[in-house]
Amino acid sequence: MSTTPRKHAGPAAAPYAAVRDLVLANRILATEGILDAFGHVSARHPVNPARYLISRSLAPALVQGEDILVLDLDSNPDGETTAALYLERYIHGEIYRRRPDVQAIVHSHSPTTIPFGVTRVKLRPICHMSGFLGSATPIFDIRDSIKHSDMLVRTPALGVALAESLGEHSLALMRGHGNVVVAADIKAAVYRAIYCEVNARLQLQALQLDPKPRYLSDSEAAQSDTTNMKVAGRPWRYWAERAGCADLLDS
């Protein structure tokens, strides 16, 4: 992997490991079907918390080190660049601004979560791998901010509205669009984005068998999440292998 920024990327001064892990996160999330041609993952700059790293506008499966840009919390790039930027980058900047605990963010259109954003059935943790969901997943409805939109979080004001909807949660569903997942490091963010989709799938299956499945209690959800976050490095390595990117793993 090349980690040399392209000329159009501006002074994307970021430690090698942060760029490498972000490239790997892109590849993993694409391989696991969480990101397709759309959606994005970012990481807070490890040295300057008022900056974050994200790819230029590109399908995640194609992202390389040279595509990684450094943006400020207004979601403007550091330095001059001719690179196209993600339209919805304000999701990232406004959440980083409001949540100093957040170090990585995934915005995806992961398909099985969509029904839970448009119906009265709440997305709830149904297996021990998804305790991070908690029992009160917020739903961001863009129509509360703009009556007629193209559904994209394409302005700073919409980024603020989404960040406020997320509050202190790990996940917010976005009505008719997808979701945003946050975590204290990039491995945990990838883990949560993947298991959010897995949980939605399992919950839909359970609801076909019984309209009132037995979900994890708040206590079970919190305790299992604490346990799982300690071992988020294990699935990271496994997913890196599946993505054909073992060469991007640290030793």
Ligand SMILES: [Zn+2]
């Ligand atoms: Zn989107």
